[in-house]
Amino acid sequence: MAFGPHLLLAALEGLVQAAVLALTALGLSLVFGVMRVVNVAHGEFFMLGAVLAWGVTTAVSGHPALGFAAALVVAPLAVGAVALLSERLVLRRLDYNPEATIVATIGLLYILQQAALTFYGPEARPVVPPFNIRLQLPWFGYSAYKLSVIGASAVVLAATWFVLARTRIGLVMRATQYDREIATAFGIPVERVYAGVFALGAMLAAVAAVLIVPISQAHYLMGADPLLLSFIVVIIGGLGSLRGTVVAALLIGLSDGIVSVFFSPTLAKIIATLAVALVLVFRPQGLFGQAAR
Amino acid sequence: MPDALRLTDVDAFYGQIQVLRGLAFELRAGEVLCLLGRNGAGKTTALKAIMGLVPAAAGSIRLGDLELTDLPAHEVPKAGVAYVPQGRRLFAELTVAENIEIGLNARKKGPAVAESVLTLFPILRERWRQRSGTLSGGEQQMLAMARALCLEPAVLLLDEPTEGLMPSMIARIRDTVAELRGRGVSTVLVEQRVDAVLPVADRVAFIENGRNRETVDVARLRAEPELVRRYVGVG
Ligand SMILES: Nc1ncnc2c1ncn2[C@@H]1O[C@H](COP(=O)(O)OP(=O)(O)O)[C@@H](O)[C@H]1O
Ligand SMILES: [Mg+2]
Numbered sequence A: 001m002a003f004g005p006h007l008l009l010a011a012l013e014g015l016v017q018a019a020v021l022a023l024t025a026l027g028l029s030l031v032f033g034v035m036r037v038v039n040v041a042h043g044e045f046f047m048l049g050a051v052l053a054w055g056v057t058t059a060v061s062g063h064p065a066l067g068f069a070a071a072l073v074v075a076p077l078a079v080g081a082v083a084l085l086s087e088r089l090v091l092r093r094l095d096y097n098p099e100a101t102i103v104a105t106i107g108l109l110y111i112l113q114q115a116a117l118t119f120y121g122p123e124a125r126p127v128v129p130p131f132n133i134r135l136q137l138p139w140f141g142y143s144a145y146k147l148s149v150i151g152a153s154a155v156v157l158a159a160t161w162f163v164l165a166r167t168r169i170g171l172v173m174r175a176t177q178y179d180r181e182i183a184t185a186f187g188i189p190v191e192r193v194y195a196g197v198f199a200l201g202a203m204l205a206a207v208a209a210v211l212i213v214p215i216s217q218a219h220y221l222m223g224a225d226p227l228l229l230s231f232i233v234v235i236i237g238g239l240g241s242l243r244g245t246v247v248a249a250l251l252i253g254l255s256d257g258i259v260s261v262f263f264s265p266t267l268a269k270i271i272a273t274l275a276v277a278l279v280l281v282f283r284p285q286g287l288f289g290q291a292a293r
Numbered sequence B: 001m002p003d004a005l006r007l008t009d010v011d012a013f014y015g016q017i018q019v020l021r022g023l024a025f026e027l028r029a030g031e032v033l034c035l036l037g038r039n040g041a042g043k044t045t046a047l048k049a050i051m052g053l054v055p056a057a058a059g060s061i062r063l064g065d066l067e068l069t070d071l072p073a074h075e076v077p078k079a080g081v082a083y084v085p086q087g088r089r090l091f092a093e094l095t096v097a098e099n100i101e102i103g104l105n106a107r108k109k110g111p112a113v114a115e116s117v118l119t120l121f122p123i124l125r126e127r128w129r130q131r132s133g134t135l136s137g138g139e140q141q142m143l144a145m146a147r148a149l150c151l152e153p154a155v156l157l158l159d160e161p162t163e164g165l166m167p168s169m170i171a172r173i174r175d176t177v178a179e180l181r182g183r184g185v186s187t188v189l190v191e192q193r194v195d196a197v198l199p200v201a202d203r204v205a206f207i208e209n210g211r212n213r214e215t216v217d218v219a220r221l222r223a224e225p226e227l228v229r230r231y232v233g234v235g
Helices: A003-035 A042-059 A064-094 A098-119 A144-166 A168-178 A180-185 A190-212 A224-237 A242-262 A265-282 B043-051 B096-106 B111-118 B137-149 B167-182 B218-223 B226-232
Strands: A134-136 A141-143 B003-014 B017-028 B032-036 B056-063 B081-084 B155-159 B186-191 B203-208 B211-217
Touching: A003 A042, A003 A144, A003 A168, A003 A190, A003 A224, A003 A242, A042 A064, A042 A098, A042 A190, A042 A224, A064 A098, A064 A190, A134 A144, A141 A144, A144 A168, A144 A190, A144 A242, A168 A180, A168 A190, A168 B096, A180 A190, A190 A224, A224 A242, A224 A265, A242 A265, B003 B043, B003 B186, B017 B032, B017 B043, B017 B056, B017 B186, B017 B203, B032 B226, B043 B056, B043 B081, B043 B155, B043 B186, B081 B137, B096 B111, B096 B137, B111 B137, B137 B155, B137 B167, B167 B186, B203 B218, B203 B226, B211 B218, B211 B226, B218 B226
Parallel strands: B017 B211, B032 B186, B032 B203, B081 B155, B155 B186
Antiparallel strands: A134 A141, B003 B017, B003 B056, B203 B211
16 A cells, blocks of 8 residues: 555544543543542443443344444443442542542442453453444545444534533533632532532543443453553543543554554554653643643 | 611631631621631631531521521522632633633622622723733722622622722722722721721621620720730731
């Protein structure tokens, strides 16, 4: 293949990565931004979404699109419910203490992982994509499903932006993020906001997982990579910044796609890690983050 | 008329450290009661205890017939108590409009309430879409007061509203307090300097070490300025 088309192919692969990564990282970033909780179990919510997607698509008979549509609804809702439960039983009891919640979510990570191992098993299982169409470009054929992942992710990102920036619920979330105490003094039930944000963050990861699982596979250990990459994206983009998250996910996803195709996946990881180090040294608040107040 | 707000023997702690020690005072309906005391006396903590932001370990805080210490903190504003915190504490990243909206949302007030509040602070209209963190100190204080007044509160808590402002702005804030008093708002005004409150206060409670040493009418305070020296050091 000539260089141009090869680059295009790599960029498309990178965009698919970036789309899923942006959703996952946004969930992590929202939870940290609003609640000041570093959710180490975030990748397990992603894994749970993928595993549940496998469960739902297997249970639903008929056209694969039917099962997939069901998974797209059921998996995020179920993961959101698990998140609500964890928030109530664990985070709230620790009063959202930043250090204690790190340790507690590490515990949650193992609980969810072992639960998946117990009930789902150690196998990696594929999920049938909802449709199997190849778009014939002039230079190569490309999966229409992969393109639709990019589109779906863009839609969810835009919807999240709209909620945050343009609705009353978003305003309440931002006010809580900036000053929990004063938000309370203005009638905002902070604990309910936190519960909602934690569930929303987990659901974003679950949606990302459902979208990607027909391309990759569901496995009980699959949460580690999205967690690590989400941290990288959040550090580069700046905490609590939606724009920063999207831009950083694009940077990481694209460079990962392109560098992996032309050089090696290892070099791509080295570059991402180097980028984090550079950002931490020269712009610790991230590209789009606000300096600490 | 019954008291608007009554604190009885309120204790409050930060961890192990006791800050309020049997604090008691009453706010009469329609008056401006000033809490005067040195830095660290517990004035801010008293207001936070009223708002439920610091739990009252003992004692009672009544808003009319309602026991505020029984409510979760976010219900206190809904009951009609509005808070203008020390240092303004605006949502600095949010616009003026959004800060006002948060005030309105607290008690589900409509835009008509904002309109009426903004007649007191017309300058805020010109800043409407600006991030509130970019306002001048005086404008920020006005926004903090406007945000609170959007609750149409029965009781207003003002914590050092003139702190760090230019003299002209101090006079404006004072005029606003007087104007609100005319509209029947009962106000607790926290200050450190007596000259800042004499023109607007009805009574002054001297707070020392988390206790109310004495509550006096402003008329008596004018006659006996040595009271101020006794409780606050410099007049
Ligand atoms: N968040 C806090 N944690 C621990 N101690 C505090 C806290 N806030 C205030 N204090 C202490 O409580 C005492 C009363 O403080 P405060 O109510 O702010 O006084 P004032 O408003 O009269 O200056 C002071 O000794 C202060 O150091
Ligand atoms: Mg104070």
